[in-house]
Amino acid sequence: MKVAIIDYGAGNTQSVKYALKRLGCEGVLTSDKEVISNSDKVIFPGVGQASSAMKKLKSKSLDVLIPNLKQPVLGICLGMQLMCNFSEEGDVDCLRIFDSNVKRFNNLLKVPQIGWNTIFDLKTKLFDSINENEYMYLVHSYYVPVLTDTVATSNYGINYSTAVKKNNFTGVQFHPEKSGSKGELVLKNFINNK
Amino acid sequence: MLAKRIIPCLDIKDSRTVKGVNFVDLVDAGDPVELARYYSENGADELVFLDITATKEDRKTFAKLADEISKNINIPFTVGGGIKTVEDVDILLKSGADKVSINSYAVKNPDFINELATNFGTQCIVLAIDAKYVDNDWFVYLVGGRVKTEIRLFDWAKEVEDRGAGEILFTSMDHDGTKNGFAYQALEKLSQIVNIPIIASGGAGKIEHFNEVFKSGNIDAALAASVFHFNEIGLKDLKTELKNNNIPIRL
Numbered sequence: 001m002k003v004a005i006i007d008y009g010a011g012n013t014q015s016v017k018y019a020l021k022r023l024g025c026e027g028v029l030t031s032d033k034e035v036i037s038n039s040d041k042v043i044f045p046g047v048g049q050a051s052s053a054m055k056k057l058k059s060k061s062l063d064v065l066i067p068n069l070k071q072p073v074l075g076i077c078l079g080m081q082l083m084c085n086f087s088e089e090g091d092v093d094c095l096r097i098f099d100s101n102v103k104r105f106n107n108l109l110k111v112p113q114i115g116w117n118t119i120f121d122l123k124t125k126l127f128d129s130i131n132e133n134e135y136m137y138l139v140h141s142y143y144v145p146v147l148t149d150t151v152a153t154s155n156y157g158i159n160y161s162t163a164v165k166k167n168n169f170t171g172v173q174f175h176p177e178k179s180g181s182k183g184e185l186v187l188k189n190f191i192n193n194k
Numbered sequence: 195m196l197a198k199r200i201i202p203c204l205d206i207k208d209s210r211t212v213k214g215v216n217f218v219d220l221v222d223a224g225d226p227v228e229l230a231r232y233y234s235e236n237g238a239d240e241l242v243f244l245d246i247t248a249t250k251e252d253r254k255t256f257a258k259l260a261d262e263i264s265k266n267i268n269i270p271f272t273v274g275g276g277i278k279t280v281e282d283v284d285i286l287l288k289s290g291a292d293k294v295s296i297n298s299y300a301v302k303n304p305d306f307i308n309e310l311a312t313n314f315g316t317q318c319i320v321l322a323i324d325a326k327y328v329d330n331d332w333f334v335y336l337v338g339g340r341v342k343t344e345i346r347l348f349d350w351a352k353e354v355e356d357r358g359a360g361e362i363l364f365t366s367m368d369h370d371g372t373k374n375g376f377a378y379q380a381l382e383k384l385s386q387i388v389n390i391p392i393i394a395s396g397g398a399g400k401i402e403h404f405n406e407v408f409k410s411g412n413i414d415a416a417l418a419a420s421v422f423h424f425n426e427i428g429l430k431d432l433k434t435e436l437k438n439n440n441i442p443i444r445l
Contacts, residue, residue, distance in 0.1 A: 014290045018265045048315045107389055112317045112360055114391045115414065116197045116239055116444045135197060135444040137270055139292070139317045156196060178270045178292065180234070 003027045003191065004039035006066070008056045010078065011047025019177035023188050031060050041191060042069055046078030050102065050142070051090025053078055067095050073169050074190050080164065080171025081142060089142050097169050098149055100161075102142050109157045112141040119162045119174065123151040125193050126163065126170060126186060134182050136162070136174035144173065197444040198408050199239035199415035200433060201393065202422040204229060206275075207247050209259050211423075227262050233422070234267040237429040239444060241267070242295065242363075242417060245275030257285045264290020272320050278306075280313055287318060295363060297322040298336040301343060301350070304357060311358025320393070321359035323350060325380070326367045332380055339367035347380070348387050355388045362388060363417065365395040373399025373421070375406065382411030393417050401427060401435050408441045 003020060007013050007029040020027040020043075027043065028035060036042055044066065046053055057063045066073070066083075075083045082094045087102035094102070105111045116135040119127075136154075143160040146153060152163035154173070162173045170190070176183035205212040210224045230241055243263070245256045253276065260273050273286050274295025283294050300307050300321060310319050324335045325347040332347035351362055364384060366377035376397045385392055391414035394407050398418035407416050421427045430445075437443040 012287060012290065012292065014261070014288060015264055015292075018290065019268060021265070022268070047318070110389050110391050110412075110414070112390070113196060114317065114361060115199050118195060139270075141317065175270075178268065180268050184268055 001025060001041070001191065002039045003041045003043060004036045005029050005043045005045060006036060006062065006079075007031050008046075008053070008060055008062055010053040010056055011045060013045050015175075015177045016043055016045050016076065019184060019187055020191070023184060023191065025191055031062065033061065033065050036062075036065060037069070040071055042071060042073045043190075044073055044075040044079035044083070046076065046082065047139075048078060049089060050078065050081060050087035050094070051092035053082060054090075054092045054094060057082070063095060067097050070168060072190065072193070075169070075171035076177070077140065077173060077175060080173055081144060083164075083169060083171050084144055087142060098144070098147065098164050098166060098171065100144055100147050102144055104142050105156065112139055113156045114139050116179075117154050117156065117162075117174075119152045119154055121150075121153045124163075124165050124170075126165070126172075126189050127152065128189050129185055130182060136176070136179040136183055136186075138162075138174045140173060144171075195442045196414075197239070197442045198413075198436070199393075200237070200404070200429060200443075201240045201242055201415055201417040202233050202238050202429075203242040203244065203395070203417050203419045204423075205419065206243050206245050206256070206259065209255055212246060226259060227266050230263050230267050230271070233429070234269045237433050237445070238269060240269060240415070241271040243271060243273045244295070245273070247275075253282060253285075257289045260286050260289035260291045274320070274322060280309060283310055283314060287314060293318045293320050293361070295320040295322045297324065300354070301334060301336060301345065304353065307354055307357040307359055311360075316358045316360040316390075319359050320361045320363050321354040322363040322365070323347065323354075324365045324367050327380070335367055339365075339370070348383065351384055351388050355390050359390060361391045361393065361414075363393040363395055366397060369397030370395070372397055375399065375403040376416070378406060378410045381407065381413055385412035391415065398427075401432050404432060405436060405439050405441070408436065409439075
């Protein structure tokens with residue numbers, strides 16, 4: 001099993017690599033298009049600001065590669081948001097895999113949302129052995145609204161997509177690599193599912 | 195619903211935990227990695243590591259320690275102590291830390307907050323503020339509470355939010371170490387002034403104190419050190435009790 005972790009200079013890629021290692025899987029941190037294309041699975045992480053992250057992707061032509069990948073791809077946090085059409089964070093066009101804009105939370109609640117929130121309405125095998133209303137760790141100021149592609153929901157003032165799936169692409173807003181043993185189970189499901 | 199967070203804090207010197215710890219089942223209680231693993235397996239929502247030595251050499255060692263922690267635990271953690279440059283932050287985040295905490299240096303160089311927010315995003319910047327109540331107002335203190343400034347707590351809190359802090363870690367120097375409860379009124383006022391998460395610190399001695407801090411104001415997290423290290427309050431007991439009191443808690 002070859003797992004590529006896309007390394008484009010945005011955020012906490014090391015934690016993802018270590019989380020895979022705890023599951024007995026060696027992830028390769030890389031921005032090499034060949035290595036990414038030839039992997040069995042691809043993880044697309046990201047912490048940071050959307051428009052600067054898109055710039056970094058473009059500088060490595062990864063904005064063209066990622067939407068055309070055929071193997072299972074898991075976007076985490078900003079990675080999930082960048083797979084949408086457009087982000088209000090820096091008003092930037094993104095990868096157009098999920099037909100949605102990424103919006104900023106309004107200020108009725110504290111922004112960013114930081115901490116452990118529940119996930120519910122769980123669909124797909126990504127959440128095998130995960131109970132409804134399990135807690136996952138989230139840090140974000142922007143969100144993806146509920147879509148037809150939504151496979152898990154969280155609530156922070158409003159319901160929003162905490163996971164989305166379309167064809168071979170999955171995105172999670174929470175950080176499975178930082179969400180304790182339940183988060184590791186989500187990663188494990190992604191690695192083990194066909 | 196977003197849960198309230200419980201955060202044990204570990205002081206680090208020369209890669210070892212400083213305050214004594216009292217866990218019989220730990221082989222080496224001075225080993226921050228082992229202690230971190232113990233806490234993460236026993237219900238801590240997050241951990242904070244403060245490097246209380248701050249020479250340049252120590253900074254490299256601290257980054258190595260952050261990397262080691264990241265390898266071994268699966269919950270988020272914040273590192274702080276002596277951070278002065280964008281490069282310091284870059285190294286710590288790349289080593290696997292989720293957030294960095296800055297304190298005195300930001301008071302002297304407020305633009306540093308903006309600089310970090312631009313480079314790394316607001317979500318990874320924890321602004322630590324130490325304050326004391328003197329002459330009928332709260333004032334910001336530096337160097338672990340030893341040096342008074344003329345900056346008022348609530349003005350500074352608003353300013354750091356505007357400059358891009360993602361979270362405020364507020365320690366009342368009047369309450370720290372007393373075990374008589376948190377600075378409830380100041381915390382409540384703070385939560386009305388800013389719209390970013392607030393971590394309460396200083397004064398935790400009993401489970402009731404945590405209960406009260408979450409009920410009195412819009413506080414997101416509570417941090418403590420010795421009550422956890424000396425096992426005076428068990429994390430699981432604390433969280434169960436809070437949950438029984440209808441506070442949203444991850445169990």
